[in-house]
Amino acid sequence: MMTRTRFADATLYLFLMLPLLRLYADMRSAEWVLADAIPPSGEAAALLMFAAMAIGPFVRLFGLRRPFLQWLMRRRRNIGVAAFCYAVLHLGFYLADMGSLDFILAEIGAPGIWTGWFAFFLMALPAAASNDWSMRLLRRRWKLVQRLLYGVVALTIIHWALLMYGWTEPLVHAAPMLLLYGAAAIRYMLLRKRTTP
Amino acid sequence: MTRSNSLKLAVALAVAGLAGASGTAFAHGNVTCNSGPKDQWKSLDALKAKMTAEGWKITKAHPSKDCYEVYGITPEGDKVESFWHPVTLEKRLVLRRGQVLYKAP
Ligand code: HEM
Numbered sequence: 001m002m003t004r005t006r007f008a009d010a011t012l013y014l015f016l017m018l019p020l021l022r023l024y025a026d027m028r029s030a031e032w033v034l035a036d037a038i039p040p041s042g043e044a045a046a047l048l049m050f051a052a053m054a055i056g057p058f059v060r061l062f063g064l065r066r067p068f069l070q071w072l073m074r075r076r077r078n079i080g081v082a083a084f085c086y087a088v089l090h091l092g093f094y095l096a097d098m099g100s101l102d103f104i105l106a107e108i109g110a111p112g113i114w115t116g117w118f119a120f121f122l123m124a125l126p127a128a129a130s131n132d133w134s135m136r137l138l139r140r141r142w143k144l145v146q147r148l149l150y151g152v153v154a155l156t157i158i159h160w161a162l163l164m165y166g167w168t169e170p171l172v173h174a175a176p177m178l179l180l181y182g183a184a185a186i187r188y189m190l191l192r193k194r195t196t197p
Numbered sequence: 198m199t200r201s202n203s204l205k206l207a208v209a210l211a212v213a214g215l216a217g218a219s220g221t222a223f224a225h226g227n228v229t230c231n232s233g234p235k236d237q238w239k240s241l242d243a244l245k246a247k248m249t250a251e252g253w254k255i256t257k258a259h260p261s262k263d264c265y266e267v268y269g270i271t272p273e274g275d276k277v278e279s280f281w282h283p284v285t286l287e288k289r290l291v292l293r294r295g296q297v298l299y300k301a302p
Contacts (some may be wrong), residue, residue: 031257031259033256033257033268035256035268036259038256098276106275106276106293107276107293107294107296110293110294110295110296111295112294112295112296113294154200161297162294163294163295165295196208
């Protein structure tokens, strides 16, 4: 059992590093410019965040009996923190590409950009609270802090759609997570109806 | 913050974003140059030379559908994404993060 968990952990950590490999591979192209690293790092941040958030409803739907789901639940934090690390990288590439405060301020009012900043700062709070010490300190309020992520999802989808010129891509990538939330909500309502006469 | 409040926050943010977005969305998707067959196109280097002479600083340039797309800094000092006609080398569209700064008549 122990070794199986170790194997799963190792696989997960390698998986979480895949976007770095892609960034590195891109960089080796002769035509590469700094701005080219902004979309893939943003995509990694968004997809890992969607994945981490999908685990909650997934477990609510299928229960926690299976060891795999217990493991996923324990590793949810790692996936979420990795998502935030990619968001930091994304912002780093953006700042480096912009290169001056004047350029950054000139476009900060564009809806595609302020949604990114807003998403980033909103995401920083649950990321900062993703450790045992903060969980103990915040107790019940910890959950409320994590709920800021619903806002981050909305902002990220808008940010993505506006800057990459289309709703299809962000919505298709968010769809599995959104559907799981929908299914978990429907199940919850059905169960409640059955137990309250 | 309760559960319903956080949902309200998500919805409010989505609506605010959409409201802000509705005026500006996807100008890029519509840009066309009707530039005809590629063997009639002037070279990307010719465009770069013309732009540099006009005071542009170019970061990256490549063909994009039937236009040339150029990332760079305008003579006025804005950091933008721009689209140019590959035959006439005329400026078609200048965007900053989805917002239109210039659109050819
Ligand atoms: C900190 C503020 C942020 C800024 C200034 C910012 C900036 C940008 C820019 C400029 C682009 C488009 C690049 C291009 O046109 O080539 C972009 C794309 C993107 N960003 Fe952000 N971003 C921010 C935060 C975030 C956050 C927090 C997330 C998600 C968690 C995110 C996810 C994305 C995604 C998914 C894309 C599109 C990637 C693709 O289509 O492949 N961004 N961002």
